[in-house]
Amino acid sequence: MYRVAIVGRPNVGKSSLFNRIIGKRKAIVEDIPGVTRDRIVSTAEWRGIPFEIVDTGGYIEGDKDIFAPYIRKQIEKELDLSDAFILVVDGKEGITPADQEIAKILHRTDKPVYIAVNKIDNPENEEVVYEFYELGFDKVFPVSSIQKYGVADLLDAVVEDIPHYEKESIKEETKKEDRDLIKVAIVGKPNAGKSSLLNAILGEERAVVSDIPGTTRDVVDTLFEWNGQKFIFLDTAGLRKKSKVDYGIEFFSVGRTLESIKKADVIVHVIDAQQGATEQDTKIAHLIQKYTKPAVIVINKIDTVPPKSEVLNRIKNQVRERLYFIPYAPIVMTSAKNRKGIKQLLREIIEVYNQAWKRVGTGQLNRAIKQILSLRQPPSYQGKPLKIYYATQLEGKPPCFLLFVNYPEGFKEHFVRFLENNLRTVLGFEKAPIKLLFRGRDESRD
Structure with a gap:
């Protein structure tokens, strides 16, 4: 799938833009430089075209942060992994040496690069974007990831540059239902x-x-x-x-x-x-x-x-x-x-x-319960014997079994654990948890 990496120095709003693009709060957003240290990958969609979007750690010039070497390595690795880059800069602070350093790295690739001049909360302030053309890229967009301003124009440019063959293969890929993930x-x-x-x-x-x-x-x-x-x-x-x-x-x-x-x-x-x-x-x-x-x-x-x-x-x-x-x-x-x-x-x-995900037949399940009860009968409840009439497996996972009994409240934890452990062994759920639900039958109390 076409991959777009968001890069930039700390605290310019990369994670806010990432969250805005994917439409939910996934990356941690905090007003502290360097909050995002890992590359976070998610799938986004714009104009019906899905693509991968990557939020990278904030680039830190020199060794001012103990994580700087790791983060720099992550960004440089994206030069090979990603198909395009969004360089986020702070429109209120202007160009910084760190912005220029990142731009030098991005100039090593011939892949599309978009400059997102963030924190432009008012259209009247758009003129500040012209300064950022000095970074050497011609696709510069004023945006406010918090107020959603300008993000649509940025994404229009991104999906427009996705090759036609990529768009077609992506559409075909997303049509396939992958239940085995x-x-x-x-x-x-x-x-x-x-x-x-x-x-x-x-x-x-x-x-x-x-x-x-x-x-x-x-x-x-x-x-x-x-x-x-x-x-x-x-x-x-x-x-x-x-x-x-x-x-x-x-x-x-x-x-x-x-x-x-x-x-x-x-x-x-x-x-x-x-x-x-x-x-x-x-x-x-x-x-x-x-x-x-x-x-x-x-x-x-x-x-x-x-x-x-x-x-x-x-x-x-x-x-x-x-x-x-x-x-x-x-x-x-x-x-x-x-x-x-x-x-x-x-x-x-x-x-x-x-x-x-395993399912067992009702007959197999009830035979297993009968076999287990031959080893140990349930205790009495209020002077009356507890009975299990039959059981069935419910839909979904983990495996959940509904047992019809005379007194659901009489089945205490120690006996339930005994049933669970033995059912796992007999039915082949040794490596999976199972749930037992107990339901009473009114006619059994007559």
């Missing part, structure tokens, strides 16, 4: 190696990686294909303890992470091998359980611990014991640094996804 949310506490893991999967330095907790503050969507299977990976900001989250950027990051968990098909929960499962990891796993999400537990950074089977088994057992309430989630041990365990991780994601 797996949405994967990568979650975990800060500095567990989530971005490194994503980069190892993709084979490129896609997300900014550093040893500084909280580097990733946006949710980064990335389309990826492996062995014919398509994925969208969401590399989310690390979830911190509530007491350590201030209102502002990190507050929104945590909110985005929770939204990603809700929307994802599969959750990849990344745990640091050196630390094992911590209290914060148990809280994250409880969210996975709360939203009944298929999950893969990744014990990352195994290159940092002794490569002995007894050590690795001890770490694995500690994680399994601490996260006992999501027993269905398979555990994969990885080294993102050495790309070890990546293929196994991808295979497990596909497997748990397929199990989460």
Whole structure:
């Protein structure tokens, strides 16, 4: 798909323009330079023509920011990946040395470049745009991403320059319904190696990686294909303890992470091998359980611990014991640094996804319940025996089974867990969560 990258120095309004183009608040917008550190990719549409739009980290001249080298590298990588560029500048500040430095980089490509002179809130101030022709590009547009002024003219120019053959192929591509796309949310506490893991999967330095907790503050969507299977990976900001989250950027990051968990098909929960499962990891796993999400537990950074089977088994057992309430989630041990365990991780994601979509016949389901009840009968309730008459699987995922019983309120958590665990084993849902719903039958109480 045709790809357009938004570039520029910090705090000129790149993320605001990105959000305006895609029509929703996806990139974090805050009046602090350098808020966006990663490349955020989304699909936009204008005049019926879809295209990819990329919000890059703010370019920082020199080494004034600890993330400057990473961000500069991300922008330069877009020279190869993107088909066109929108250079956002601040109309109120005029041309700065950083703007000139970015323009020099963009002059290395013969791809279309559009100058968006942002923060022009009044048409009477449009004359300030003429100064920006000095940057050497002839497509200069006054815009206000906040007030939506001038954005339509900018997008008209962008889609007009998309080659005809690209437009036709894009239209055909969007007509195809792709039901096999797996949405994967990568979650975990800060500095567990989530971005490194994503980069190892993709084979490129896609997300900014550093040893500084909280580097990733946006949710980064990335389309990826492996062995014919398509994925969208969401590399989310690390979830911190509530007491350590201030209102502002990190507050929104945590909110985005929770939204990603809700929307994802599969959750990849990344745990640091050196630390094992911590209290914060148990809280994250409880969210996975709360939203009944298929999950893969990744014990990352195994290159940092002794490569002995007894050590690795001890770490694995500690994680399994601490996260006992999501027993269905398979555990994969990885080294993102050495790309070890990546293929196994991808295979497990596909497997748990397929199990989460699996359906069983009503006859098979009821035979399974009868088999399980032969092992252990439900307890009595108010002096009367509990009965399960029959069950059926409901539509959707994860697998949800409706059980018709005499006293729904009598089925307590410990027996429900017994049913769930055994149904997963008997029906082949070992790696997927299942939900049981109980409904009473009035005639059974006569």
